[in-house]
Amino acid sequence: MKLEVYFRPALPVGLLIAAACLFWGAFLALGSGAVAVTALAAALFYTGLSAFGVLALLRLTVLEQWHDWPGPGRLLILAPHEDDCVISAGGVGALNRRIGGATRVVYLAPDEAPGMAERRAAEARAAWRVAGLGDDDVLHLDLLPPLRQRDPHKLRRAADRLRSIIDEFRPTAVVMPMFEGGHVHHDMVAALMGTVVTGDDRFDVFEAPEYSPYASLWYTPHRIVALCSRWLFGLVSYYGPPDGIDGRPVRRYRLAPDDLACKRRMLAAFESQNAPSLMATRSYPDRLVSFDRNAKRSVPFDFRWSYLRFVLAMRRLLPSRLVDRLLPVQLGTIGRECNLTDWSEEWTTTRDS
Incomplete structure (x- = not known):
């Protein structure tokens, strides 16, 4: 066992x-x-x-580093997919609401499988009701390109829409997925925020790590x-919370037992996404990394010297099943398999090039 x-x-x-x-x-x-x-x-x-x-x-x-949530504020949580918002900020989202703040959740990419968009939207509304949010606090939009397509024109329209959402809600803090190479839609949301946030904005911006093909001893x-x-x-399997991808500290937010239990109940709503697994592997205190507004990254990390590149090279030399068993890794960005998100390719139009 x-x-x-x-x-x-x-x-x-x-x-x-x-x-x-x-x-x-x-x-x-x-x-x-x-x-x-x-x-x-x-x-x-x-x-x-x-x-x-x-x-x-x-x-x-x-x-x-352990941190306390600073108090009731106006928290805007952005993510492409329904379970992502709860995984990244379900704890602080519920806590912020409980202590009198306003929490708004915006989803940007409906599921492309037949019938799944409606099902996952219903699961998200049910999850956030556990945290005390009404259906008006949870928005479902279609702003991102399909998973395996590039559409810079749609991304530019998405940037304008995100800016209007920010201006209308006037957040004190924004949480979004980390630009980490795990899923192209996650990376798009983070990169889009980098295009719309200005030096005049006074709200905090946080990235939430979730999963990535990046591995580093440091x-x-x-x-x-x-x-x-x-x-x-x-005989042993270790399931840890997600790491960052650079030296920025990971802020672990203290959650009372009731708040952590609330996050677990929220995760239980996502039956289509294997709720028992989510409850077991994602019920950690929320982990956020301060967004570096000065960083201008086109790719999440340097592929040339990465563990991912080493594993891909080994898969060309040895049986892939053996390599996958000995050196497990996600084989690139979901949506850009065996490669990484390159924001310059996603964002650049024919006219720009």
């Missing part, structure tokens, strides 16, 4: 250290011979994994622990 560990990285790291100690003990006890050499190789391997795990724990102390400690724990003889 596999041990599933959620949001507690110290436990799998401790098990890696225990495995390393076990193999070192076996090597010292055996002394010499082929079995001793095998034990030595295993001891060195698990010592290396343990070192990666310890480094990840140390990086978490630097990258993650910047994605939870991902490193998850990758290392896969080597615990198939």
Whole structure:
């Protein structure tokens, strides 16, 4: 039976250290011979994994910071898909509403599968009712291009519409998906906000990490622990919250037990998106990263030196099933598979080029 560990990285790291100690003990006890050499190789391997795990724990102390929600405000939550808003800011959205603030949720990309747009919209309204929002507080718009199409003209119209939403609602804080290469629609929302936010805007803007093909010893400690724990003889799986993709601190917002339970009930509304899995893997306190208004990025991260590029290269040399088992990674941006979102390509019209 596999041990599933959620949001507690110290436990799998401790098990890696225990495995390393076990193999070192076996090597010292055996002394010499082929079995001793095998034990030595295993001891060195698990010592290396343990070192990666310890480094990840140390990086978490630097990258993650606890924060309190500042008080009732006007919170605008943007996302392409219905479950994304709850995953990213369901906790603070509900908390802000409970303490007297105004929370508005805007969805930008209806599901393209037949009948799913209506179903997912109904699930979103049900989820936010749990947090005390009315149906008028939850908007469903069709602003983004279809998943596997480029339409810069539609994106420019979307930018104008987003600006009008901001001007009409007058938020004190905006939460949106992180520009991280996980899903092209997520990246589009973040990049669009970068085009409409001006120096005169006085509201806070936050990016919410959710999933990404990016992995780094320095910047994605939870991902490193998850990758290392896969080597615990198939007995342990670690499910961590999402990391950022650079050195900006991840703000973890303190949620009272009732607020965290509210987020879990909200996630339970998304039956079409495997609600039990969402409740298990996404019921962490909301994690936000301050948006860098001065950053002008066309791609989420440098593909040339990435873990993703290494895995794609290995899949060309070795059986893909073997590589996927040993080196799991999302194979590029959803919607731009085996590649990454390139905002310059998404935004540029024929006239611009």
